[in-house]
Amino acid sequence: MNSVARSRFSLLFRLMLLLLLLTLAGGLAYAVLSLPDQTVGLSDRVAANMETSGVSNPVTAVLLNFRAYDTLLEMAVLLVALLGVWSLGSAAVHRRVDPEPVLLFLVGVLVPMMILMAGYLLWVGAAAPGGAFQAGSVLAAAGILLLLSGKHFPVRLPGWPLRLVLVLGLGAFVAVGVTLVFANGMLLQYPPGLAGGLILFIEAAATLSIGVTLAALFLGGRPDPEA
Amino acid sequence: METMMALQWVLDGTLVLALLWLAWRALSSPDLFTAIILFIAFGLMMALAWVRLQAPDIALAEAAIGAGLTGALLLAALARSNDLADRINDDQTTGTGKK
Numbered sequence A: 001m002n003s004v005a006r007s008r009f010s011l012l013f014r015l016m017l018l019l020l021l022l023t024l025a026g027g028l029a030y031a032v033l034s035l036p037d038q039t040v041g042l043s044d045r046v047a048a049n050m051e052t053s054g055v056s057n058p059v060t061a062v063l064l065n066f067r068a069y070d071t072l073l074e075m076a077v078l079l080v081a082l083l084g085v086w087s088l089g090s091a092a093v094h095r096r097v098d099p100e101p102v103l104l105f106l107v108g109v110l111v112p113m114m115i116l117m118a119g120y121l122l123w124v125g126a127a128a129p130g131g132a133f134q135a136g137s138v139l140a141a142a143g144i145l146l147l148l149s150g151k152h153f154p155v156r157l158p159g160w161p162l163r164l165v166l167v168l169g170l171g172a173f174v175a176v177g178v179t180l181v182f183a184n185g186m187l188l189q190y191p192p193g194l195a196g197g198l199i200l201f202i203e204a205a206a207t208l209s210i211g212v213t214l215a216a217l218f219l220g221g222r223p224d225p226e227a
Numbered sequence B: 001m002e003t004m005m006a007l008q009w010v011l012d013g014t015l016v017l018a019l020l021w022l023a024w025r026a027l028s029s030p031d032l033f034t035a036i037i038l039f040i041a042f043g044l045m046m047a048l049a050w051v052r053l054q055a056p057d058i059a060l061a062e063a064a065i066g067a068g069l070t071g072a073l074l075l076a077a078l079a080r081s082n083d084l085a086d087r088i089n090d091d092q093t094t095g096t097g098k099k
Helices: A003-033 A043-053 A058-066 A068-087 A101-124 A132-149 A160-184 A195-219 B002-028 B032-052 B056-094
Strands: none
Touching: A043 A058, A058 A068, A058 A195, A068 A160, A068 A195, A101 A132, A101 A195, A132 A195, A132 B056, A160 A195, A195 B056, B002 B032, B032 B056
16 A cells, blocks of 8 residues: 555545534433433432441442342453453463562562551441452552552462452342342342441452452463463 | 632643643653653643542542553563664664674
């Protein structure tokens, strides 16, 4: 392709792109402008049912109780994403690097703090901003630091213990859901007295799974036990 | 009260401008490494914006996942693609690549 043809193609491409973007922008603007002025949100209904949710943070109440079904599916999506990455092949063997002393020192200081922080975020999620996803991502950040430092990470971890932790969150969620189906006939309809404990149980399992899943995504492939 | 309002307007305005500028720079930067760093900075500013919109839950998730983990994933992907490009170049120059 000569340069004239290429520039013409590029111009056409850009015009098409511009047209598509303008259509998107126009559509979004129309959608926003045509919203009704007086929207009746769901926050009143959430507030009215907070008593039965088992937690006092409305966001956690929605995510883990009123709309727990969505969060269950989110956990499944995360697991499927990791399965997709693993199916691409095994993780490249990490280059043998000698980590800088600064990194090693920081890993020693930061990782225990981050684990503590994850625990705090998990616990505080019942009453204030926080919860399983935030706690899990802090845990994952600690895992990535460990992977980068390359020294403290137990190489023998891959295998069934890793897989067990990966499915723990989804497993706990499904187990609670199925148990409740048998107990009162409704999927994830917590009895009000037990709701707080069940939410904490699910969130604790989910935190571990999310943390390990995200750290495993960073690895970029299936870790081989032999490596 | 008046000064408080004015300060908040200045803060919000700066945030919006910084977000737009960072987004534009991240998209238009020819160097991928620079683009990723700008994207991480964008994520952190976005977390501040969520705080200003009184959504601290989303702010936490944005800072941890949007800025932190996505940034780490993008950097890892960049390192891998550079490795791959190096290997292909080596193969071509030495002629030992698989045909």
